[in-house]
Amino acid sequence: MALIVQKYGGTSVGSPERIKHVAQRVARFVAEGHKVVVVVSAMSGETNRLLALAREVAPSPDPRELDVMVSTGEQVTIALVSMALMQLGVKARSYTGGQVRILTDSAFTKARITNIDDANIRGDLDAGFVVVVAGFQGVDEQGNITTLGRGGSDTTGVALAAALAADECQIYTDVDGVYTTDPRIVPEARRLRTVTFEEMLEMASLGSKVLQIRSVEFAGKYKVRLRVLSSFEEGGEGTLITFEEDANMEKAVISGIAFNRDEAKITLLGVPDRPGIAYQILGPIGDANIDVDMIVQNVSHDGLTDFSFTVHRNDYQKAMQILKSVDAHIKSRGVVGDDKIAKVSVVGVGMRSHAGIASTAFRTLAEEGINIQMISTSEIKISIVIDEKYMELAVRVLHRSFQLDQPSA
């Protein structure tokens, strides 16, 4: 008998039929003697419907009120899933984020979980209930409804699994696991049976979209056993996210090719190369709650250097505006930007002990005539920014070049 947290995304609960299907799977786990906590997203399309409604009333809706509204999407789903479970004779009870008390900070539309009160849930689990929790939402100290930002339901699932010391957190999606890359771009892409936490973190942050990044961070921090599974297939084992590197000794050097077309690049040309300049540039960006991904600064010439970074495309215009006013003080040679870029990343924990990965990647792209605009590396990944029109090509040739289409040893 295990305690399992199962998270179902918007597509998995996208219709009454699919909700009944989810209830049947949960009922099977209950019949096997497991305690189950179900975390659900809004039915697919619902969040967008609500956002469109908001924009009809106010072009830039107030964030607090947006959260009040958007959080209703999951609230509808928890009720429907609970009803469907009861229909199967399974005791169930729904909880909004506020009812659990998933406490967050007050950063509306992108709040972070600060604490989870697990008393109610534990009580219900002990009394034989399946507990159905609204993902993506919480409540701040003042009782305001908050949301964790899009994709945040994964985070709710993992955070609950951590708080409850669950045996496993299962993320059900429309894919049956983590792949070496997106099979829609590379048909030969293979499902990974395991992937390390670090690799997953890089894959998620780089846009492989299977899991929301914050949820993987959470899982790593609290050592939550995390598994990605298909909600449309039965009996699959999915991909297990592991935390022990040793278990992967014989793994291939490279696990996958991630990519991302959601970013925009901004460069300050000819910035005076003096201490504090990076903070002067990025401080106001951070203050505006804009997340920065890649940051690249090369050696300077004549006391001047170029400073580049990437932000989400949605934040591009805002970031450009901020930088133009910041630049009044910095007096660079100009602020330029490009939102027609793509980031392609080669990810693999094996990279640490193998030389030559970077050169293989660069050679592969050069052979296809793809120009490299920015490079940044971490211990287990190499990220390359290119013109977005070359993205699919780059992913395909890198996938082949690192032999990811071959079964691993």
Add this chain to the structure above:
Amino acid sequence: MALIVQKYGGTSVGSPERIKHVAQRVARFVAEGHKVVVVVSAMSGETNRLLALAREVAPSPDPRELDVMVSTGEQVTIALVSMALMQLGVKARSYTGGQVRILTDSAFTKARITNIDDANIRGDLDAGFVVVVAGFQGVDEQGNITTLGRGGSDTTGVALAAALAADECQIYTDVDGVYTTDPRIVPEARRLRTVTFEEMLEMASLGSKVLQIRSVEFAGKYKVRLRVLSSFEEGGEGTLITFEEDANMEKAVISGIAFNRDEAKITLLGVPDRPGIAYQILGPIGDANIDVDMIVQNVSHDGLTDFSFTVHRNDYQKAMQILKSVDAHIKSRGVVGDDKIAKVSVVGVGMRSHAGIASTAFRTLAEEGINIQMISTSEIKISIVIDEKYMELAVRVLHRSFQLDQPSA
């Protein structure tokens, strides 16, 4: 400068356009220096959409979960109205029933308000905010979401007005006041400038549908100045519900003809006429949370009497079932029912001091050949149950017979 509670129903907030319209009206009141609390229903059609969704998942959905789901309707509206107000430069903040803390009992889908914590709202009003509250919903002692039953947003409005000692509670609907009867049935129906609380209570309970009955009871109990207005017309004075009979000394004897086609009639034939029998019959009905409206029992013959009462048509089948099992003990001569009835009522506070009202009503119906099935009277009304097919005719002839189409003195 006054403190005003304004309640807008589903049609008044039925589209983004209508919501902006509501925001404009609220903004005008704010500009005049008033403090305003806005109570809103779900956008028209939304509650039915949600109920249909629930029934697709479970034929008889769990009431607790139904409330979790249905309450999202108003939650969406409060956010939209607040956004629309902010768009006009008016400071606004939304509250769900749980956030206000509108405390109710735990009778899901038909909860009753037990207490309102007005601290948050008062704080916001003093800080210059318009407070936008979700009608129809509350939270029980355990933190479960409850709803007050359909039409309950009126009750929320009046209860908030009472808790805040508001100067006036304005109920905006799709009619511009309380009429002598429904103008769709009698085109000569006139709007009443004032109506007494007792008359309104009878009119509402008898199905004139302008106000939900519990809200009128609340208003009477807490002496809330209540006004019914059109949300589609500007500048109308609507109908004021008064509590001082003296103000109505010169009023016409009869204020209006109410009617109702939502009830069904149940009769136990040949019931033993002994103490406690009424309780034996109606106790189990009450235990099943079925509301009983009219109850009629006439004198007995040979120790036997007929016992009749009416329930809402939705409860008819359930009530018949209960009575059949109850009848195993009572051993009446049979349980018969009819759900093709209508109730027509003549209402007027002046009735108390005028004889002959009843006879006028009965003669009027007799002249049209309409058979009377049940009669019940109170101090200010006479209710008559007839075959539902005669309802419109009965309303028209009674309206004319009491000269309600003539301007009052």
